[in-house]
Amino acid sequence: MRLTVNGTEHEVEVEPEMPLLWVLRDELNITGPKYGCGIAQCGACTVHVDGVAVRSCQLAIGDLAGGEVTTIEGLGQPESLHAVQQAWVEHQVAQCGYCQSGQIMQAASLLDFNPAPTDADIDAAMSGNLCRCGTYPRIRAAVKAAAQKLQGA
Structure with a gap:
């Protein structure tokens, strides 16, 4: 295949x-x-x-x-992170880190389809990604920051 x-x-x-x-x-x-x-x-x-x-x-x-x-x-690449990856770093989202690649991929897809998500949009899109460390407020903040960066704000 x-x-x-x-x-x-x-x-x-x-x-x-x-x-x-x-x-x-x-x-x-x-x-x-x-x-x-x-x-x-x-x-x-x-x-x-x-x-x-x-x-x-x-x-x-x-x-x-x-x-x-x-x-x-x-x-993204280490020298050129995707906006979502950069926002994750800036907002110190990861704790244990196990779920983070899935969280980042889900957030990047959300922003591809909805470049200006509301809190409700973020919560709905990210609801299927579980984080045992409970960093959900940081995740939402990072998604908002990445959205602004991708929009050039």
Whole structure:
């Protein structure tokens, strides 16, 4: 099977029903997406497929249909962080950090589709991403800051 991840084409020999998360982690050694629950309820495995946030633990590789996959590793670079990543740093969102790649990917997708989200929009979009450390107020503040930066404010 062929797939494009973070702009690079890969060919993997796996069963079509293998979850994308396992292809990323076990076959391609891309470890940003995390295994949290395995049932698409926690958001730790969130990646983008064609710019849309999806839970990679429940998406079979055979269902990708040529979609472009972006993981946290492909969102920004250390010398040029994505606005959401920069806002996460500035607002000191991460504590344990386990859920953060999924949180960031979900927030980036939200801002792609809604560049000026309200608190309710942020809460609704981020509600499927769980944080055991409870940094939800910082997450909301970081999403707002990233939205302003992306809008040039």
